[in-house]
Structures are given as structure tokens and as C-alpha cells.
Amino acid sequence: MNNLQEATEKICELKGSLVALDALVSAMLRVMPSEAKEMLQPVFDQHAEVARTVLLHAPISEHSISAFERDVQRSVRLLDRQVNASSAASGHACDGVLLTVARIEAFAGSDPLTAATGFFFEREGRLYLVSCRHVFIDEPTDHRPDRIEIELHTDGGDLTRATRLSVLLYRGGLARWRQASDAGGEVDVAVLELDREALPPNCLLQSWTPAHLETHPAAVQVGAPLAVVGFPLGFHDTLHHLPVVRQGLVASSFGLRFQGQGYFLTDARTHRGTSGAPVLRNERGAWKLLGIHATRLDMNTRNVDENESLGLNSAWYAGVLLALTEPS
Template structure:
């Protein structure tokens, strides 16, 4: 069945993400990344955003994306490339150890997919879509959010598209949760969701903090999912003899690091590689 063209905001959101598999000598983990397309003298620089804990300790990382039928149309198949020799020289983390954001330049991965015979189909966020402090201050304390990713490694095996989920802010975006550049969302966050973009997306109409209703759509990149709050639960284990097991139970409160922290990480990536900052990019102080 032919699908409609990729043209709406919602369509584009499904092609912003990358499925990540990270391999250490003893384990495989999964996560989400997303692309921001920064302007540069040479045209543009693709930056992949995810979490530090997705890349930490990885020696090989596989990236999977929808394949392109052509520049305007995705194919009903995927494209995957494995990066060997992956390590600390490949990516940069946010300078603050308490801020779980990692970033890497992504053009070489895209080129490897193209050279392998299956170019990826993607739509990167633009840096001007990172939510500004002024926009955040115009939002209400509770707003609906959308996140895109691969919870528990799930995605559409036919179209290779990620999963979109909705929730709401659990702390105001304009506040810093626990004195970190972060806020909470009331949404189901599972392993594999780490690194998912969290966006403000309203279609048709939206209401601002002053109660006025506006026609049209709005979309802003609010941050990146990093973790979920848990609570300890005791349960009886029925085996040969009964015992008490303690395990963590997710309570559907996700921790999201803000757009300003994303921008700080991108600037650190450029500095670490001796590159000038992207063109016409706002300072992180101006972002929420």
C-alpha cells in the first residue's frame, strides 16, 4: 500500500531518530538517538544526540535507520551500519557529570550507509527548533509532550519507523528540576527510550499561558529523555523455600534534560574537534 508523502510535522518527526545498539565485550544495550542538522561553512553538520550511558563503555555501535527510496521518499526497509573501534574519541558528553547527554558527528555514519548501498532517509531537527527561554516562559506549567523512540527496542519492522508516545510535563519546563537543566514528564519511559527527543507538538490550535487560543501548529524540541524514576518493591518469590526479592518498579516519571543542555553538549563537541561553532546558532543561555 502506497503511503502519503512525508510532508507534515508529524511525518517528519518519525524520521528524526536513529536506533542504537551498543556493544561492550560482555553486553548489548539499546537506545535512541536523534539528528540535529547544524548550518556550517561547508553546508551543514549532522549531530547525533543521545545519552552518555548509551555510549559509555561501547567498543562497537550499530546504527539503524529507514532506508531511502529517493531523496523525497522512504523505502519499506532499513539500513544499518556497524561502527567498530568506537570509543571516547568518537563522542563527547556534556561537561557536567550529572547531565546525561552525549553527542557525536554523524555524517560518516550516513556516508557508510550510502557506501553500503542503502542511503538513509532522515529529517533532522533544525537548531532554531530548540525551545528558547522566551518560548518556555510562554508555556503553562502542564503541557502535552510527544516523544519518539524505541521502547524496549520496539519499532515497526516493516517501515522501520520508531514509536511515538504522548504524555505531559510533570514539572514546569521553565523550572530546573533538582537544580539540574531538566524537567520531569508523566509518560511511560522504558529501556530503549533513552535518548528519545521530547517535543512540544500541537496541531491546528494551541493555547498559551495567558489563556489565549491561537490557530496553526507549533513544534519545539524541548529536550532528551535520560532516565525514569523507580520505586523499590518487595515481592515473595515462590521457589523451594519462600524468600523476599527486592526490585525496581518504574513509576512513569521520565527525566528530560533540556534544550540548553543539548546545545552546551554540541558546543563541547565542536570544541573537542577544534571546529568553529555552527553558523547562526543561539547561545545556550538563550535556550530553556
């Protein structure tokens, strides 16, 4: 640029081009078949992640990286709105966020053990079921299931139609799930890869992706509202096979590891069966995946006759999913 005038004109030209591109993309999404829109989401996530990696390793300013992240999130919101609109037009008015969650039942052979919550996470074309590690195995209570069952919708036009998918937890004596640990010890999160070929035909589900993770912790303030989507005590819409939502707030400094552990606190009202539920924040109409609800917290010194329980919960930071789904 030779002078400030040229620089200003170039910035205006780029802004105009971006607006025109947004208009073109919006128009294309409106005329695309719903199946193509759903296919576009994971492909866009893959390309955005590749571009992000390139930018982070290139000699480029933080302003450019921030602009990239804002545009990616704007595109994600646009895609989410279009996919949700297509789902509503196909015969149901279900909020897509409810289709990201599934009820989990753990079994030892044919004997039912416990129920919990899980949600779907997709990365580079691979589909994972995310829940708490203690849902798959919990040594202190001798909880050792060998398989789980999840409920899946089979008809986009009729949410009352569903089937159960049985998933083995071991293969050749080895656990099929991935788990993690860090400087604070065991992380109570696990992911189990699902075989897409084993899913029922016309399976209706939606999944979170790396693009839904919160990359700016400072944007989440203490007291920010949250949603926990799950199956408290197994309670849910049994007719339409959908979870329920609890509201809560961020109860500790988001971005800091509470007492050195890889989680933050929430004050949502929760019950057994909610373990493994996604902890979400709605930011201007777009959902962000902040964490994975694990358990209610209490104090060993609490006098149960004089003091109520704390009403606080631990939620493991969702960023751990990047390590757990890293391609091997």
C-alpha cells in the first residue's frame, strides 16, 4: 500500500467481497438438499481444522487468526440454522441439540446395570459416543459392564420411531473406549468410536465437532448461563425418545482447572443418569460445547442433618475430546 487512502479502499473492497460471498453461500444453502447440507457440515469442519493448523504455524498476526475464527463460527451458525430448518421441514420441529444426545444403558451380559447419558462427537469423518469413564468402568464400585445400548431415531419424519443399538465395550479382551489422564490424575471422560455401518438405516442424529468447542475461555464469564442436556434418573420424553434440559450457571472461573483438576464447576440441578451429558452455552443463537458433566460435588465434612448439599457439579473441559479423538 502506498498510502492510507489505498489501505482504506482495500479494506472496504474486502468487506464488500465478504458480504457478497455470504449472500452467495446463504443462497446456495437454501437450494441444497437437506442430505447435502448434513454432509457439508463435517466436510467444512475438516477443512476449517486444516486451515486453523496452517494459520497457527504460519508467520501471521493474531488479528488474522481472530478474524478467521469469527468467520468460521459465523459459517457454523449459518450451517446449523439451515440444517435445523431442513429438519423442521422434514416433518418434526425438534431442536437439533436434542438429537446430539443419547441415553446409555450398561449391561453385564443380559443383566442391566446402570443408565447414563452420552452424546455424539464427530471428527474427520469418525463418529464417537462421549460419556464419563465411570459409565464404562468404575473400579471403586466394581461397575464392569461388557456392553452398552443406546437409543437411536430411525425416521426423520416420525420421532416416535426408534431402535436400540448394542455396542460391545471390549474386543479381544481389550477396552474399545479411549480414556485420558493429565497432571491431576484420571480424567473422567471416555470416547467410544461407533461403526457407521452398524447404525440403523435412515438413522437420525446430530453430532458436535471441534468447531463447536470454546476456543476463547475469557468469553465465558462466571455466572454465564448453561444448559445440561441429559436423562436425570432416566427421565425423558419416552414417546419421542428425547432428553430433557436443565439450566445452570458457570460456578467457577472458566479456563482454570478447579483445584488443579481438569474441570470447572456448574450449579445446575442434576441427578444420577446425567453423567456424560454435554454442558452447553448458547452464544447469540449458536451452541458451544463447554464440558462434559461428571458428578455432583459435596463436602465430606458436611453435617447432613444441619446443612444442605452444595448443589455444585464438576464438568470436565470439552477440550479433552481433541486428545481423545486424535487420529492414531
